[in-house]
Amino acid sequence: MAGLYIHIPFCKRRCRYCDFFSTTLLERREEYVQAILNEICLRRDEASEPVRTIYIGGGTPSLLTAEQVQKILQTIGTDEKEEVTMEANPGDLTPEYLRAIREAGIQRLSIGIQSFNDKLLELLGRRHNAAQALEAVKMARNAGFNNISIDLMYALPTQDMALWQKDIEQALQLGVQHISSYGLMYEEGTPLTALRDNNQLTPVDDDTENMMYDYLCHQLKQAGFVHYEVSNFALPGYEAKHNSSYWNGTPYIGIGAGAHSFVGNVRSWNPSNLEVYVRGIMAQDLQRESEQLTKKDIYNERIMLGLRTCRGLSIDETPIKPRQNPDKNTRQIRDRYETITRLCDEGLLRQTDDRRIVATQEGLHVLNRIITELMIE
Ligand code: SF4
Missing domain, CATH: 1.10.10 (Arc Repressor Mutant, subunit A)
Structure with a gap:
């Protein structure tokens, strides 16, 4: 089988720790969706094996309208897909939107919660608060989603063990099927790294970060989660199929600006620039770079x-x-x-x-x- 990744590079604003490729030019969403529909058609036959998993990631895919999500999935076709995931920001979700994307074919939601602590969310520059995060999971469940993943971050400045324990407790109370959890990385060029370099914040020390990680692994294991990848935990049977394909060498096609593909020991990638990407697709010249492993x-x-x-x-x-x-x-x-x-x-x-x-x-x-x-x- 093969996986298909669709990159939606739009964010309402940039989080303070993020160095991913994304843009706040929301007015270009429709044009971009047209470009990815074209790219899907142009590269339809590239995967040597049938596509079984779809992952719409970002950026913030939940900044697309439900109609745009539907168009993308219609163009790909959702028959015989084993997993269709979409990432979402808690602040974007409404019951109507969730029902509509579920009807469009999204089977699994990955909600970028990061923390249930408002001060930490503010420090990270996230645009949602803890109440919206809790509400988002509740609404998703009510809309019929029974495969929900949440992201949680640890080793955040000012976060101590007690705050981290509260976050994990809260996460477990939500009854989600999958948790991805990452320690904060200070990426070059981000506002958070600048604050650290100017001694305006103190990073969590290595011992505390390791203790937080061990606590996470222990508590989730106790709650019945399988620790199937260093940062990923799932109730049995809910391991992310699409992401697992990255770890076990399954081919995948990446659609959209900055998206990477891996087919037959060749890795290729689209330009990480909205303008160059859209222009290239419209001219049917994908401007992809590649390397043979x-x-x-x-x-x-x-x-x-x-x-x-x-x-x-x-x-x-x-x-x-x-x-x-x-x-x-x-x-x-x-x-x-x-x-x-x-x-x-x-x-x-x-x-x-x-x-x-x-x-x-x-x-x-x-x-x-x-x-x-x-x-x-
Ligand atoms: S929403 Fe995600 S991709 Fe966008 S800036 Fe924040 S962390 Fe980066």
């Missing part, structure tokens, strides 16, 4: 993506075991095998009964370091 890239990608998941990496399928395949039997690979043995001894990785290696809870704290150690240069 080398064996080394594929190996590194498997390490990076595999170790993020609870299934980890297969020792037999991944070129980490020496003397099994002459191609893989290089000095670097042998070094990696020794590194894995050492990381297991240090308690950062463990080997499962079915011959896979998986990051331990301790290892998840330093996952980037582990991945870097195992990558080939």
